[in-house]
Each structure stands twice: as structure tokens, then as C-alpha cells.
Amino acid sequence: MLRALELVEVGPAPALRLELGRRLNVMTGDNGLGKSFVLDVIWWALSGSWAGSPAWPLGGAKEPKISYRMDDGTGNTSRFRFESQEWSTAGVRARAIVLYARADGSFALWDPARNLDPEDYKRPRGTGQTSLYANADRTRRQSAYLFEPDEVMNGKLHQGKTICNGLIRDWVSWQEKKPETQGGRAFLHLCETLEQLSPNPQGGAETILAGKPVRLFVDDTREFPTIDTGYGEVPVIHASAGMRRIISLAYLIVWAWHEHVEASRLLKQEPVSELVFLVDEVENHLHPEWQRRIAPALLRVLAALAPSMDVQAHITTHAPMVLASLEPHFDSERDKLFVFELEARAVSLREVPWARFGDASRWLTSPAFNLHRARSIEAEQAIDDASALMRGEEPRRARTCEEVDRALHDTLADQDPFWPRWLAFVEDRGT
Known part of the structure; x- marks a missing residue:
């Protein structure tokens, strides 16, 4: 299983490092910040092949590298060779089945029984060079299956x-x-x-x-x-x-x-008794009823393949329902939650301590999604203006109490929890 991944001068940020959980790793964050990219690199580290386009160095990079470590202590550092425009050999191949479900509907599979060349079985585990990277005429088996x-x-x-x-x-x-x-x-x-x-x-x-x-x-x-x-x-x-x-x-x-x-x-x-599962946007195309079942169900299905099956899963999601569904199953000793963020025009990755928020709405305002409020933009703006009035400040949009009240009525549900505060304020003003 993969335990650590470090990227330097490659991908969305100058440097990213992940210390991965033994069982489940959940990644969330805005679009375009690198979640799918990290899954691609994890797949490459375990299988030795790229499921899509190879990772590419940042502009102006001097010594781009990808390093990883397995839980048995083996690992490798691959460096980008500018003269040949390719990465050096990834090194150790996983002795686990690796299945990657990509967001575009394609799949990738690494099977040590079907993808390792016969010569690889003669090498002790941890040997850097494998015949997967030998001359194409000498390699009998595909290095991985891409569907x-x-x-x-x-x-x-x-x-x-x-x-x-x-x-x-x-x-x-x-x-x-x-x-x-x-x-x-x-x-x-x-x-x-x-x-x-x-x-x-x-x-x-x-x-x-x-x-x-x-x-x-x-x-x-x-x-x-x-x-x-x-x-x-x-x-x-x-x-x-x-x-x-x-x-x-x-x-x-x-x-x-x-x-x-x-x-x-x-x-x-x-x-083998180990399986690594990667799925990009696990909620893709699914109704919320399905979103709250799919991640725990996948973990059960994979663990049930064999009596002693050991599963490590890496999933990305934009769905608060998926995170809410994991609350009864998340084990902080074996599982981790990561958030990709854009701050000052730089991508950062941080591990977020797991907490139970109870429902999808509260997950929206949690550190995983970091929305100010789990309402429409218009409702959030109306509440901001109302809150400014209640603090004695000038609203940014509506200028009078009547305009704010009208905006609240246009955007908030009848049972919205903000109403008691606003109605008490209006009553105190006598308006």
C-alpha cells in the first residue's frame, strides 16, 4: 500500500506532500486544483504507467521529481529527464491489484499476476529496474490495462x-x-x-x-x-x-x-490479499440518495473479495453527501481527509482533522468545502446586508430596512433559521 507521496515542481503547486491513510483517503476541493492529478500520480507510482497524459513539470522547473514510499519501506524517487522529455523509471511495482475509475468513464487496471513480466518474478521485491521497462520487443505482457x-x-x-x-x-x-x-x-x-x-x-x-x-x-x-x-x-x-x-x-x-x-x-x-482502489468523482452522475450509499458500499464490496483482503481507497469528491455518508465508517487511525485550496494564487494541500457535522448542509460550511453559508448566493447576500444593519453598519447592496426585508422574503424559505433574528430586530426598531 502507498503511504507517502511527494511532488516537487510538478502539477498544480511547487511542492505537495501527502502522508496517506492506511485504508481510506478522501480528497476534496475546488475544480482544477489537482485532485485528479494526484490520483493519476498515485496510479503511476503503483503501476508504472500513466492512465492518461503524463505529469508535466511546472514552467521554469529545475529539478522536478516525484517521490513515493510504500508501507513496507520500499519506494522510489523519479526525476524528469529534460533531454528525453520523460520520467525516470518509477521503480517498485505494487504487489496489489490496482483499479482506477476515472471521471471520463475510462478505467485502468494493474494486476501483478497478469501485468508483471515473468522475469520480474525472479527479482527480489524492492529491485528498482523491472522488465516492464525493457525493450518493447522483449516485453511480453502489457504493463497495465487501460479501458x-x-x-x-x-x-x-x-x-x-x-x-x-x-x-x-x-x-x-x-x-x-x-x-x-x-x-x-x-x-x-x-x-x-x-x-x-x-x-x-x-x-x-x-x-x-x-x-x-x-x-x-x-x-x-x-x-x-x-x-x-x-x-x-x-x-x-x-x-x-x-x-x-x-x-x-x-x-x-x-x-x-x-x-x-x-x-x-x-x-x-x-x-494477492491487497487491493488499491482509485475513483475520481465518486458521486459522478448519481442522485443524492445514491451518493450517500456509494462510498461505504464500495468499501464493503472490495473488502469482501477475499476473507483477508486488505483495501486502500483513494477517492475524490465534490459532494457533501458523500462525506456525510462516511461519518459512521471513518476511522481516524486508518483514514484521512485532504482539502485542496487556492490561496494567494498558489495551490495548497492540507489534511483536515475528521469531524462529524451531521448532515450535508453542515458539511458545505465545514473546512472541507468552506462555503460561508449553505444557501443560494442571493440569499447569502441578503443575510449579509441584514446582518450589517443589525450591527449598525451600512449594507453593501440594499440601502434601507425595507429593501433588506424584501430581499430576505425573495430569497429565504419560510422556515429559514435566520427569520427569528431578523423579525426580533425589526420589532425592536418598530418598523
């Missing part, structure tokens, strides 16, 4: 070999197998995972259930999996964006684990 959204659905080939059949073929194939077979077990696992990740599994009607496969097109002979939505069976390819993202994630978790177990069997070695 575009279409490849998740339809499969992926590499040098004439099938890396992944894709959700459509695997789902239908697994569904047709007997429960005691490998495919049958994978389908049962998929159904359990979909149920766990559903918007409201306790309610029943919003549980994602597998329907019957269906033929859709004249010129496509495949049968397509369907989900029972409660109002009918809908082909997976026609499901909503939120449904498709969660279904794709459920499939990749199940597929990655079962393929790892099978690859380990062929290699005559034990499956």
Missing part, C-alpha cells in the same frame, strides 16, 4: 489476444452457466455486487437486478444483458449514465478479481 468506456462494454484485444471479453459478452456468458462453474460463480458475484452498489437495496424497487438477455439489432447477433428497473427490463447499453458507470464498475471489480484468481492458479501462486 476506454467502449472497451469495457465490448472487450479489448492486444496483439491478437483477448484481454477482456467485455461486459456484454461476459455478463450473458456467465448468466448462462451453472452456479457451480467458474462463470456461474462470477455471475452470482456480479449480482451480489450490483445489489450492494444499488441506489437503495433495502427499498427493493431500486435494487439493480439482472434481467433476461435480449437480442436488439438486426446486424448485431449478440444478446445484450438487461437490468430489471422495477418498471421493466432495460438493456444495459440503454441505461442511464449513472447506472452505466456503476454497472461498469461492478463488472470490472468482479472481472478483475476472478481473472486474477484464474491467472494465479495458472501461475501456481496464491492470489
Whole structure:
């Protein structure tokens, strides 16, 4: 597992350092300050490849570097080589499955049983150079698997070999197998995972259930999996964006684990007991009801892959509902919350001590989001003017008590907690 990450002259700030939690690391902050970038670097540190564009030095950088440390003490410092315009070898590869769900719907997977070249098994752990970075003609296996959204659905080939059949073929194939077979077990696992990740599994009607496969097109002979939505069976390819993202994630978790177990069997070695999960904008496309379930559900699903599975998760979010949902599960001994901020035209990253705020509204005004008030901008401005009047100061916008009162009536709900203060003030003034 990754324990520390340090960036110098690369990314959004001259220097960033994270001391990571053993189990869960949550990152929040405004758009464009580096949350996705940090996930990209974590993926690179663990897999040795970039899921998208490589990290790039800041303008005017002299000695850009990326350093990381694993929990077993191993690690590496990679420096940018200006002459070749690339980073030096990342070094130690993780002996854990690493799954990265990106905000654009693409996925990346690192599997030590499928992505390590055979020569790497002969090297002791901690050896800096691996054959993943040898001459391309000598490297037999892909250094990692990168899936575009279409490849998740339809499969992926590499040098004439099938890396992944894709959700459509695997789902239908697994569904047709007997429960005691490998495919049958994978389908049962998929159904359990979909149920766990559903918007409201306790309610029943919003549980994602597998329907019957269906033929859709004249010129496509495949049968397509369907989900029972409660109002009918809908082909997976026609499901909503939120449904498709969660279904794709459920499939990749199940597929990655079962393929790892099978690859380990062929290699005559034990499956790994560590998994690192990265997800960018975990609330992407999800309704608030779903937002308050998804992060705890993912932790349960990943921990249940094997009896002794050790999970480390790195998630980014803009949703206060996601943070509120983690209150019963957050363990300050193993979990951390980080906030990216822009101060004086410089990006800073700070660890925020965990606290329970009780609901999403209070999380909006917490140090994680730092809004002045959890209301509309217009309501906040009206309250600021009213508060100025009550302090005996000149309001910034409305000039009279009547104008302030009108602005409050136009913007505040009837039961807003600010009303008793304002009404008492008006009564004292006799207006």
C-alpha cells in the first residue's frame, strides 16, 4: 500500500506532500486544483504507467521529481529527464491489484499476476529496474490495462489476444452457466455486487437486478444483458449514465478479481490479499440518495473479495453527501481527509482533522468545502446586508430596512433559521 507521496515542481503547486491513510483517503476541493492529478500520480507510482497524459513539470522547473514510499519501506524517487522529455523509471511495482475509475468513464487496471513480466518474478521485491521497462520487443505482457468506456462494454484485444471479453459478452456468458462453474460463480458475484452498489437495496424497487438477455439489432447477433428497473427490463447499453458507470464498475471489480484468481492458479501462486482502489468523482452522475450509499458500499464490496483482503481507497469528491455518508465508517487511525485550496494564487494541500457535522448542509460550511453559508448566493447576500444593519453598519447592496426585508422574503424559505433574528430586530426598531 502507498503511504507517502511527494511532488516537487510538478502539477498544480511547487511542492505537495501527502502522508496517506492506511485504508481510506478522501480528497476534496475546488475544480482544477489537482485532485485528479494526484490520483493519476498515485496510479503511476503503483503501476508504472500513466492512465492518461503524463505529469508535466511546472514552467521554469529545475529539478522536478516525484517521490513515493510504500508501507513496507520500499519506494522510489523519479526525476524528469529534460533531454528525453520523460520520467525516470518509477521503480517498485505494487504487489496489489490496482483499479482506477476515472471521471471520463475510462478505467485502468494493474494486476501483478497478469501485468508483471515473468522475469520480474525472479527479482527480489524492492529491485528498482523491472522488465516492464525493457525493450518493447522483449516485453511480453502489457504493463497495465487501460479501458476506454467502449472497451469495457465490448472487450479489448492486444496483439491478437483477448484481454477482456467485455461486459456484454461476459455478463450473458456467465448468466448462462451453472452456479457451480467458474462463470456461474462470477455471475452470482456480479449480482451480489450490483445489489450492494444499488441506489437503495433495502427499498427493493431500486435494487439493480439482472434481467433476461435480449437480442436488439438486426446486424448485431449478440444478446445484450438487461437490468430489471422495477418498471421493466432495460438493456444495459440503454441505461442511464449513472447506472452505466456503476454497472461498469461492478463488472470490472468482479472481472478483475476472478481473472486474477484464474491467472494465479495458472501461475501456481496464491492470489494477492491487497487491493488499491482509485475513483475520481465518486458521486459522478448519481442522485443524492445514491451518493450517500456509494462510498461505504464500495468499501464493503472490495473488502469482501477475499476473507483477508486488505483495501486502500483513494477517492475524490465534490459532494457533501458523500462525506456525510462516511461519518459512521471513518476511522481516524486508518483514514484521512485532504482539502485542496487556492490561496494567494498558489495551490495548497492540507489534511483536515475528521469531524462529524451531521448532515450535508453542515458539511458545505465545514473546512472541507468552506462555503460561508449553505444557501443560494442571493440569499447569502441578503443575510449579509441584514446582518450589517443589525450591527449598525451600512449594507453593501440594499440601502434601507425595507429593501433588506424584501430581499430576505425573495430569497429565504419560510422556515429559514435566520427569520427569528431578523423579525426580533425589526420589532425592536418598530418598523
